[in-house]
Amino acid sequence: MEHENDIKEALDFVSPSALTYEEWLMVGMGLKETGLPVAVWEQWSARDGGRYHKGECIKKWESFHGSSKPVTQSSIFQLAYEHGWSGPAGHALDWGDELTVGPQQPALVDPRWVEEQELHLPDTWEPAQQLKRYLQALFEPDEYVAYVTESFMAADRRRPAKGCWDRTAGQLIEELDACGDDVGKVMGDCDPEIGAWICFNPVDGTGRKDANVTSYRYALVECDNMEPGKQLAAIHQMELPCAALVYSGGKSIHAIVRVNAPDYAEYRKRVDYLYATCQKNGLTLDQQNRNPSRLSRMPGILRAGQKQALLETNVGKSCWEDWCDWVDACTDDLPDTECLADDWDDLPPLADALISGVLRQGHKMLLAGPSKAGKSFALIELCIAIAEGKTWLGRFSCAQGRVLYINLELDRPSCLHRFKDVYTAMGLAPDNLRNIDIWNLRGASVPMDKLAPKLIRRAGKKGYTAVILDPIYKVITGDENSADQMAKFCNQFDVVCRALDCAVIYCHHHSKGAQGGKRSMDRASGSGVFARDPDAMLDMTELTITDAIREQLHNKAACRVIKAMLDKRGHADAYGPDDALSKSRMLTIAKEKLGLADLRAIDAEVAAAQKKADSMTAWRIEGTLREFASFAPVNLWFDYPVHKLDSGLLEDLQPDSDFRTLGAKGASRRWGDKAKQSKDRKAELDTAFEACMMDGEVTVYSLGEYMDLKPRTVKNRLKEDGRFWIDGEKVGRKEPGSRG
Structure with a gap:
């Protein structure tokens, strides 16, 4: 059958002992759906000697009757990828193949190419010295050690008994020095066919359960899906920070890995990371070995004629932190460094300009401004300018291309009507409507780290020159005032730029308060990352x-x-x-x-x-650019629904500054006498009301957002003015002559 060898190869990378019961069943269902016989499942399941029971596979197999959404071979391949498989050897993937999920990060080890390493078992067998070196490597002299030498029969196999835990490492070492290599005198005699076990973390002297562990120092890595010599080679290649490596006398190497966790919660996190990394590198681990009180094979003991031997101590990186840093450095998939001399005489060409003098193709741009600045209209104007190859805002020429507008705020009909209204107001014929795609995500938006891969998948073959997100507060992940979190958030835009080879353009709001006294790049709300991350930042401030x-x-x-x-x-x-x-x-x-x-x-x-x-409201756009020289501020009128270039009326105006920073003289200049103050307040209300009417219904909240006032203050202003009615939160203008 097709892919039969690939499925069997994939199963070689998946140990049944490493799976949950549900995952084990899923493998059986996938094999049956693929058409393979139950014998394949039976033979594979037998590798888990602890849980395998003869006849159970056939019984379960007969209960698999299929479903409308059957488990397929893809599920088996997915498990194999998660356990370090790199895909079928020598198989060129076809467009119809379902093998779409691979390792999530580069591997440190390719298990298919690991060369078996010789196990250097001791020629001279000195059992007491073996165990003594192990105790010295793992424990402090005053720490209690738990161990087991007796076993009992359970479920057709011998299992460790309760054990002992009442002596310290120092006491055991002292007794081993005097035992004449008879370890049984110190630890107790064990069944020579079964061997003995030891707990690798110190305990409190009253038991050997997780609750008795006093230091979460080590974790056990045990793999049984490859030859011991290859296991040893993989452990060395992975630079695991091992305090000791012990040969089990059977089919595995026991690596006692330093994790040095401060508490149990952190221990679990570190073991999860350790096991996940090992799985990705082909070491399929027994998931039952995670707990800190787990028993490992005791060195210096004979088991069925084989030596449970201490192979090495202090292997790999010196500590957990160094190992994690090393893994990150080896798997970060960052590009290599380059020598400047190699390209000095043949520099790569710069990307063409998408917005002349402002933004190159494949770069990022942020449009920032306060509420009611018409930012969404400006971005729609930009979509049209790119689609038609026209000028944006009457000032910036755009290269023609295809654009995706991601609408996160408006309902679908409103968004479509806006595009038509803006086209009409710009006086352009809709000759290139097929250059504009709209993705309406109001009510369906997800955080940017989840949106980016979905966007890349949908847009991969569309050939967009620009993707525009409006607005980003709908997809922000984390606290917008946290530089660290916002740096990770903005990195998603780089991912989209690289994957789609297009520009990413997005808008963000101003922080609260007057903005005129700030630099243009410092007006956007939240962390300064917003201003410093994009290649071009255009900032809109209102002119009085x-x-x-x-x-x-x-x-x-x-x-x-x-x-x-x-x-x-x-x-x-x-x-x-x-x-x-x-x-x-x-x-x-x-x-x-x-x-x-x-x-x-x-x-x-x-x-x-x-x-x-x-x-009409007046606006000034200033730019902070990385790739181009700064341009002179551009003055605009927002004449709903488009922005129009000013003819010179606004040149001498300055944005409002916070009157509290101007002093008494500045405040007097700002507010003037009472008669002028009253007139200005009426004009301010009129302007705010007209601006908020753009969105249809005017409310106390929309007026407050526009005027940067609390709703309560807005209500007081409206009542004082007398020309407006208030119905709950709705606001309207009274008819002339009305007293109501």
Whole structure:
């Protein structure tokens, strides 16, 4: 049958003694589903002498009747990979193969290529010296040692009895020195066919259970799925920090590994790591050996004519920490170092610019700004600019390519409508809609470390030049104020960049409070990692519009309306370029040329245009760039639903600073007299209300977020102003003349 040899090879790497009962059953189900006979399962299961019972495999086999989701050979291959298998030897994988899961990290040892190492058993047999050296290597003289020399019959095999634990290592060594190599005089005689055992961790002198262990110093590594000589070679290659290596007199090497855990909880973690590392390197371990009071073979004892011998002491790395560092260094899969001289005369080309003067293809960009800055709209504008190969924000030209927009915040209909609205407002024909893919994950988002592999799997063959995540607070893992946790979080963007060979662009919010007094790279909320990790950081800060600028906006809006009406009625020659810049002059011309109905229409349209102008907010974008020279700040108007380049009105404005940092004189400048303060507060409420209407329903919470005020303060402001109604948390503007 197909893959029969591969399955048998995989099973060679899986010891039944290392599996749970459920995993053992899964192997049987997989073999039956594949079409192999029960004899294969029987023969493999017999390797676990402690749990194997003849006839049990056939009984279970007959109970396997299949299911709608059967266990297949893939489950067996998965187990083999987890136990150090590197895949079928000499088999070229086909697209139809299911062998998709391999080792999660590079291995230290390939068990298929381990050369058997000779066991240097002592020529001169000195049992007392064997045991004495073992005790000296593992114990302090005043530490109690637990050991067992007697055994009893249970489940068709001899098992260790209760044992002894009332003497210290120092006492035992002293008695061994005087025993004349008769270890039985000191430890008690054992069955020569069975041998004897010893506990490798010190105990309290009252028992040999886990609760009696006084120091979690060592763990036992025992493998029985390869020849002892290969086990010894693998242990050496893995540099396990062993206090002692003991030949069991049978089919395994017992490695007493230094773990030096401070307590039982840490001991379990370290043993889990130790066993997992051994499994990945082909040493299939007996999972029952994990506990700290486990018995190991006592050196200096004969067992069925074979020597339970101490082979070596102090092997491998000197301590647990050194070994872990070494394993990490050997398996970190980082690239090798390079010599600069090798490429000096033939440097690799730089990646092309995706956003001219800002971001290269395959790099990362962060767009930061406060609530209601229109960050999502700006990113949608960027999607369209890349898809169509147009200019973004009226300032930055974009290379044309395919883009994936990951929507984490909006419901699907709202997101799709936004794209259409922005396309229309930008005045672009949707010629390249197939260059934009949208992944709607509202309500289905997962942390970035889980999202990254799913994203890579879905996007691997799509050829995206950019992936845009909006917003990242939905996928942040950990505390955003922790530099360590945020560094790990941001590393996921690098993983996506490398795997998909595309740019990753994401947005994040500002911290609370006024931002004008901060550097642009320090305004994003949370750890400074957010500002320092991306290759390009664009920061948006709001500009406070003066009354004079607002008046100019009103004037432009009115002139635009009157001009359109005059042109419509055939009076384009009635005004000149200078006239078209003055509301009063255009009104005078309109009164001369137009009828009463048109003038009334102009009044209504001017009022609507000026109201729309009042809803516009002003923004400044500054860049912190790694690959390009800094650009001059870009001033924009957010005219829902798009950002438009400023014509020069905003050049002299500065972002708000926190008035508390300005002193008394600065506070006076900031707030002015009471009449101006009241006027400013009304204007602030108007601006916030218009901005929050972008999302539909206006609430106390949305106003508070925009104005950086507590909801309670917002309610007080609204009541004091008198022009707004409050219904629970909803807010609306009262009709003119209403007293309600």
